[in-house]
Amino acid sequence: MAIITFTIGLCGSGKSHYSKILSQKTGVNVFEGIGKDIEDNSNWPIIINHLKSGEDCIVEEMDFCFQPPRDVVKNYIIETVPDTFIKWICFENDLDSANWNVERRTNKGEIKNHLRINRRLHKRYTYQAGAEIIPITRIIDK
Secondary structure: OOEEEEEEOOOOOOHHHHHHHHHHHHOOEEEEOOOOOOOOOOHHHHHHHHHHOOOOEEEEOHHHHOHHHHHHHHHHHHHHOOOOEEEEEEEOOOHHHHHHHHHHOOOOOOHHHHHHHHHHHHHHOOOOOOOEEEOOOOOOOO
């Protein structure tokens, strides 16, 4: 049985870092920023092929901070690869810590855009039932 792990959270919450470390430990492929639109994304057929082959996947996507897109993708996976185990990793909805990291990280740009996205996401972000909730670790000032 393949496992698909979704890492979700605000910009700067640690999704990319967590997914990278998990991938390094397990060798599992990471699909980042795939969006919630299954039909118009070329990564979904690749993900489904991995799952059908019994290969685990990690999907990192902030669009899944909301329940409706999670329900759509969950139903799609259940219908397409029914024996897949779906795991949810939700970073806490901590706007201050996420924004702290956005303002200090050096591996991504678009600071103002990511802060704007966080203000929008924060208001409606919900955790998936049964998800593991991970606290945000703040980047240390240098």
